[in-house]
Amino acid sequence: MVAGPVAPGTGWPGDLATAATPVAHSAEQVRELASGAASLPELTARQSVCRACPRLVAWREEVAAVRRKSFATEQYWGRPIAGWGDPAPSVLIVGLAPAAHGGNRTGRVFTGDRSGDFLFASLYRCGLAAHPASVSADDGQRLIGARMVAAVKCAPPENKPTPGERDTCAPWLEAELRMVAGSLRSIVVLGGFAWQALWPVLAGAGFALPRRRPAFGHGAEVELTGPGEAPVLLIGCYHPSQQNTFTGRVTGEMTDAVFTRARDYRG
Numbered sequence: 114m115v116a117g118p119v120a121p122g123t124g125w126p127g128d129l130a131t132a133a134t135p136v137a138h139s140a141e142q143v144r145e146l147a148s149g150a151a152s153l154p155e156l157t158a159r160q161s162v163c164r165a166c167p168r169l170v171a172w173r174e175e176v177a178a179v180r181r182k183s184f185a186t187e188q189y190w191g192r193p194i195a196g197w198g199d200p201a202p203s204v205l206i207v208g209l210a211p212a213a214h215g216g217n218r219t220g221r222v223f224t225g226d227r228s229g230d231f232l233f234a235s236l237y238r239c240g241l242a243a244h245p246a247s248v249s250a251d252d253g254q255r256l257i258g259a260r261m262v263a264a265v266k267c268a269p270p271e272n273k274p275t276p277g278e279r280d281t282c283a284p285w286l287e288a289e290l291r292m293v294a295g296s297l298r299s300i301v302v303l304g305g306f307a308w309q310a311l312w313p314v315l316a317g318a319g320f321a322l323p324r325r326r327p328a329f330g331h332g333a334e335v336e337l338t339g340p341g342e343a344p345v346l347l348i349g350c351y352h353p354s355q356q357n358t359f360t361g362r363v364t365g366e367m368t369d370a371v372f373t374r375a376r377d378y379r380g
């Protein structure tokens with residue numbers, strides 16, 4: 114098995130990019146390519162080959178080449194993690210950034226790590242995922258009426274993107290939000306950093322927001338008006354990090370309650 118990253122269009126399950134997919138090398142090119150994408154598949158293909166943040170590109174590719182000992186025989190994806198799931202979702206799930214040996218390895222958001230195990234088990238119990246586990250891009254997992262995105266699409270060192278990297282990546286999510294806004298009824302935001310990152314993106318995508326950003330908390334709710342004038346419920350959810358799940362700060366009952374609320378809102 115060769116070391117990552119995976120070349121576009123070489124058969125990785127779910128890879129929508131090809132060698133001809135245009136590549137963004139700067140923040141300006143991210144804006145141009147995101148706003149110019151004609152469809153969701155085209156947008157996600159463009160997201161998946163982006164190289165606009167030199168520090169993150171170097172890190173994701175180094176991790177993909179070196180690999181963790183326990184995954185040393187696997188090829189890592191080593192590219193940005195594009196949005197994934199239902200193309201016309203009623204529930205959008207937003208995380209901050211993929212994990213170095215999770216999404217950066219498997220090529221799918223929240224797939225192949227402990228946080229993802231916890232999250233997908235909850236989504237499955239709530240009828241939003243077809244299977245209780247999500248381990249690889251070809252495992253047959255499917256989101257049901259839901260879509261998952263990362264606000265920053267490349268795995269950052271120490272799980273911490275810089276504010277500049279967050280802002281550079283924002284047009285990808287903004288364009289995706291515009292494309293799915295018509296069907297959207299609720300948005301679940303995993304963790305306070307994603308909550309902060311999402312706020313300006315929502316404004317850019319045409320959502321009407323309250324003048325003051327409400328504080329993040331588990332179960333915190335804000336009713337927004339989407340670009341199509343329909344209400345969209347924003348719900349905070351503690352991040353299912355190992356630290357949070359091991360300490361009991363967040364439990365399966367707590368995430369189930371959030372996803373059930375999101376699933377049933379206006380439904």
Ligand code: SF4
Binds near residue numbers: 143160164165266267
């Ligand atoms: S974080 Fe976003 S903008 Fe930066 S390289 Fe990755 S996909 Fe591109």
